[in-house]
Amino acid sequence: MLLLFSLLLQQQFTNAGAMFRRWGYSWDSDFHDIDLFSDRYDTETTTLSQAIRAAATEEPDADGSVLFGSIKGTVVGLRYYTGVVNRGEMVGLVREPQNPYDRNAVKVVNVFGQQVGHIKKELAAAMARIMDNNQAKVEGVVFSGTNNSFSMPVALSFWGQEEVKENVTKTLAQHGFKLETGVRGASGSGGGYQETYSRGIPKKGVTVLLTDEELKNAFDNLFEGLMESKDGEKEAADVVSTPLLPHQKQALSWMCARENKSGLPPFWEKRGDLYYNSLTCFSSKDVPERVRGGILADDMGLGKTLTTIALILTNFHQGKPLPVEKTEKSSPTKPLVKTSTKAPQIQPEVSSTDDVVLVGASVPSNIPQMEVVCAEDAPEVVVIEDEANKKSRKGKKKAPKRKNSKGSVALMDSLDFAAALTGSTSNTGQKKMKSDTNTSGDSNIPQCPEDPSATATLIVCPLSVLSNWLEQFEQHVSVNVKLNMYLYYGAERNRSQKFLSSQDVVITTYNVLSTDFGNKSPLHKINWLRVVLDEGHFIRNPNTQMSKAALELKASRRWILSGTPIQNSVKDLWTLLAFLRLKPFDVKEWWNRVIQRPVLRGDRTGLQNLQTLVKYITLRRTKTSEVNGRPLVVLPEKTVFVEQVELSPEERAEYDLAKSEGQNTIRRYVAEGSVLKNYADILVILMRLRQHCCHPDLPTKTSSEPGSGATAAELRERLIDKLRLVLASGSDEECSVCLDSVRFPVITHCAHVYCRPCIAKVISTEDQRARCPLCRSEIRPNELVEVPAEEEEAGTNTKQWRTSSKVQALMGNLLRLRLEDQSIKCLIVSQFTRFLTVLETPLRAEGFSFVRLDGSMTQKKRAQVIQEFQSDASDSPSIMLLSLKAGGVGLNLTAGSHVFLMDPAWNPATEEQCIDRCHRLGQKKNVVVTKFIVKDSVEEKMVEIQKKKQELVSKAFGATNSSQKSSRIDDIKTLMEMAI
DNA sequence: ACCGCCGGGTGCC
DNA sequence: ACCGCCGGGTGCC
Incomplete structure (x- = not known):
């Protein structure tokens, strides 16, 4: 217990300050939790909850x-x-x-x-x-x-x-x-x-252990250079209206090949009549079921979505394009407005024109031949085709109802084993029936026939990119094509299995998937032609309902899209392989034995095997990848400026006061030797200082002078403070249960933040005592603390608005830019949403039209805001106020070309990611990034430490645990400008 | 199972 | 004959 606790703290620490993490790739050498960056654009785990989650899901039996x-x-x-x-x-x-x-x-x-x-x-x-x-x-x-x-x-x-x-x-x-x-x-x-006992074992070479550095490099390269397959390029079906870029054609070619071509999975070879796995030495008379699908791990911005859409339309059964109905002359102006079964009332916030009902702005109004139906209880958009057309097509594509024997048998095998391993049921009674599948006759590897009745593709994605999918379908599919698409989302979603399986495409979210799971989910009854998990790293933790739900989906082809397939460790890969049914590694036991443990122990062979596996199923290109000596994508230039800001005398005075208070507190912790234990408090101190750098009114005055022996009321007060702080920080804290932005935030006595409904569910499903999903301490429903209602939106309005040096610096830039070029759009990024609020006042005063995107907004609102910003209409907003972490990856903000990073992030990768939202495919202008750094402040120190650590990364990795710890303390001292 | 073990049959060679 | 030896029956847990 104690161990776990310190573990959490360390992890927490490491994460909040990403610079620590970079340099100490293994924060506790005993655990060999290698920090795996698939490439330099990749993110480190950046939020506290991610870090804690990573630590909490540590599997002791596999590593320790x-x-x-x-x-x-x-x-x-x-x-x-x-x-x-x-x-x-x-x-x-x-x-x-x-x-x-x-x-x-x-x-x-x-x-x-x-x-x-x-x-x-x-x-x-x-x-x-x-x-x-x-x-x-x-x-x-x-x-x-x-x-x-x-x-x-x-x-x-x-x-x-x-x-x-x-x-x-x-x-x-x-x-x-x-x-x-x-x-x-x-x-x-x-x-x-x-x-x-090695005598007699086929020689696989003596175990060669890698040095830590080699191991780290190997992981860096794990997903690199996976574009060796010479599949060539494939043109998309002509109904894909957007021409594919060369690398997208390659990806399409690769994906089609992965779905259609037969071949043995890695480590399998044919030996006489048998198929033999050289890793486990298992052999079987049956062809090992090959994986139809894989991981498309291209960098974001390379067009994974478009490629996937092309795949859906191009590669139906037998390599033929998806049969779609084309209308000769489409009349895109008059789609019918159709109500769903329950006579929905159209919500007031839905914009309704004569022709079409739209929800939010995420579905453009000119969807040809589709009906847009607004179900009750939006934010959902329901797109279905009209009845007549559906019928006409039904008749066309007749799907013989034949049971897919092969697939289901294989599935059962693996489930059987999983059950067997847990020892839950032991049925020794029945003898194994003889497997009569006579496949050995052919010289070719026989191909398992696909279930011809499976015709629909299911796309599962995070809520945040849902609207993006709809838009992309809209954008890339010819207007005269009718695609049966259904958005399976919202309270009124059509749960009819028949209806769903008759679609071409069904889109849903991870949340819906896991909510439905175990609740007679229609999604799990359907034999899908294809399941696509977008942002597939959402299922990296196999213990979540979401992952379980995803693994249980039935599909003959399976795809994972992810820009960051590995976030922390090899462990992240298992669920992905299990989803793909890459046998035998879909059974955890074998994965652990053959891959995970060897790799975590630094075994070269294990790593090579892992690389072989990954290579077999993955395609990954980065923005810097080249095809035939040419870069994949030519992006406009990006220039980064750092602009120093000097505090005014008053600001300086306030800042120095806060600093010396903080120094005192930390000095005490150092003296007590409890720096790491009080790390959360130290973060608070640092955060205050960072807020001071932005604007003097940002730091919230908290009542607490943290003491250990607190009364219940005091404890409650402190928790409220902490919660408020987390929420106000704009870090867009995610709930570790639903992995979405926290809604109805509550904080547990162990100081972890969840959505109230999520944690309530955890408590009610746990039989005996409920435990915190993150730290496993006991939680009681009546101990959940939330921010008192009346406080929600207090604070900034009470005082007279005042400016700050940083605000001035920004405004100077904006005014100058507006003079230079009216058409330029800007992203203004801060980690503190309250700072964004502060900025609204001068923006309004100067007559800028702007929108705002932060973690507190509903999906619908976000989509709307993004579309407004992206619009090239002359009255569209020229500025977006963006909370650093809002929306996560995948946002497309290419309308903006100037980025103002108002405050440095702990993690430079987060900044990079944010910049990438506009510096990506589709950006036409040169991108200019301005980072504001306050002179002589914690901000400068942060940058300093980031640099120092990055240098260390490139040099050596040999830091011991204790030296890491002392370095952290040094870092804090540096940040606080305290003598060492 | 070309073993070990059990237990019944048998008992000079 | 309260033994040895032979040979048949038998055989996971």
């Missing part, structure tokens, strides 16, 4: 464990089971407490979960004790074959926490088994047993 040792055991009863193993094959050990003959039974299964036999009872007795007490995980390798059909030897290795090693060794000894400790102890993919 050490190898206790290995023993030789015997697998018996082979003749009763059909599961086969090859020499060197990994096997799973599954407890079978319900076995009628022996409560201690441990069964042995192969990679596909087929039972091979049992562990001999004497050893099983010992193992049962260890396994049931969760003291160790046992892994088996059949290191040599057998010369009879009754039993065979198996190498068993025991893994677990160092603390219980002694215990496990003793238990085994009591049963007469001696744990052999490998020569090298806990290292390498095979661990000790490979050392001990």
Whole structure:
């Protein structure tokens, strides 16, 4: 518990100050939590909750464990089971407490979960004790074959926490088994047993450990250079009205090939009649089911959405284009307004013209041949086609109803195994039915036929990019084409399975998906032709409902779109592979054994294997990638200026006062040695100073002089303060349950912020005591604290507005720009939403028309604001006030060409990301970025430290844990200008 | 299973 | 014959 706590703090710390993280890629060397940046544009985890979530989902059994040792055991009863193993094959050990003959039974299964036999009872007795007490995980390798059909030897290795090693060794000894400790102890993919029992195992090379630096570099490059496939280019179907760029044609070609072409997945080879996996040594008579789909991991701005749309339209069954109805002469002006089944009242905020009903501004009004229906309870936009057309097309594309046997069988296999591994049910009764799939005749790799009744594509995306998808479909599909699209969203969504599966495209959000999941979700009943997970890293944590819901979707083709497939560690990849059903790694156990643990331990072979896997399924190009010596995309130039700002004497006085107060507090913490423990408070101090740099009225006066022994009322007050601070900081804190911006924010006694409905759900679903999803401390429903209602929008209005040096600096720039070129649009970015509010006053005074985008806005509002800003109408706003983290990635703000970063972010990557929202595909003008930095202030120090750390990154990685810690303290001292 | 083990049959060679 | 030895039955947990 204590360990976890300090872990969280460290992680928190590391994140809030990204500069720390860069340089210490491994914040605790024991955990080897490698910071994986897929490239330099990639983001580090940037919000506190992300960081905490990363730490909280730490899987102790996979990383923290050490190898206790290995023993030789015997697998018996082979003749009763059909599961086969090859020499060197990994096997799973599954407890079978319900076995009628022996409560201690441990069964042995192969990679596909087929039972091979049992562990001999004497050893099983010992193992049962260890396994049931969760003291160790046992892994088996059949290191040599057998010369009879009754039993065979198996190498068993025991893994677990160092603390219980002694215990496990003793238990085994009591049963007469001696744990052999490998020569090298806990290292390498095979661990000790490979050392001990290596004779007879196919030579895969001795485990070579990588240095930390090599490992780091390897991860940096994991997703690089994946455009080697010479698939050439493919033209999109002619109904795609936007011409694809060369790299998009390549991507389309690759995606079509991945969906259509047969071929063995990596590590599988054909050996005679059998298919053999060289990693697990498993072999099977059946062709391993290949993955139809993969990860499109192009940088943002390269057109993943467009490419995916092209894929949907271009590659239907048998490589033919999606059959769509074309109208010769479209009359785009008069689509019908159609009401959904329940006679919806049209919401007042919906703009309604004669012809069309629109929700927000996210769907342009000229959608030809589509009806736009506003369901009750917007923000949803419902796009459906009219009845007559639907019918006409129905008749055309007849879909024979044939059951997809192959796919479902394979799925069941993996589920079976998953169940078997958890030991929940043990059905030894039924014999394995013989698999008769006769595929071995052909010399070619046989191809599993696709379910011809599966015709619809499901797109799952975060709410924030939903409107973008709709717009892109709108924009890139010919006007005379009718596409059946349905936005599965909102309370009135049509849950008819028949209706949904008859669409060409269904779009929904992760939230809807997970809400529906387990609630007789129609989405999960449909056999989709294709499922696309946009921003697929949303499912990187396999424990979330969202991820579970995504994994359960049935589809013959599966795609993940993500600019950042790895955010923190290899662990992020598992859910992705599991979603893609990349066997056998869709079963966590095998993933852990074959990939994750070896890689986290720095095993070169493990890393190579991972690279092979990733390469097999991924296409990634960055903005700097080149095709045939030419850059993928030629973007206009980008220039970054830093503008120093000097504080006025009054501002300086206020700033210095806050600084010396903060210094005193920190000095106390340093003296107590409790700097890290009070890190949250220190962040608050730093934040105040940063706010002072922007505007003297930003820092909120809080009542607290933090003391440890607080009364309940004081505690409550402090929590409210903290919550207020989090919300006011403009950091767009996300709720770790729904992973969206927090709505109806509440803070727990352990100081974590959630949406009230989300955490309420957690509490109600937990049987016994509910625990905080982030830190696992106990939470009670009546202890959730929220900001008192009357306070919500107080503060800034009370006082007379005043200016600040930074405001002046900005206004000077804006006025000058307006004189130079009327058409220039600007993004004004701050981390503090209150600062954005402050800025509104002078903007209005000077007659600028502006819009604002921050985390507190509903999706509908955001879409509307973005479209207004992007519009080239002469009366469109020329300025967008943007909260640094609002909206996340994927926003397209190319109308803007000048970016003003009002305050430095801890994480330069966040700034970079923000700039990229306008410096991306579609930007026509040169981009000019101005960063305001207050002279002689914490802002300068932040920049300084960022630079220093970045230099360190490029030099060495050898920092020890303790030196990291002391450096953090040094950093704080630097930031606070305190003598060391 | 070309084993080990069990238990019944058997008992100089 | 309260043994040894032989050979058949048998065999995961």
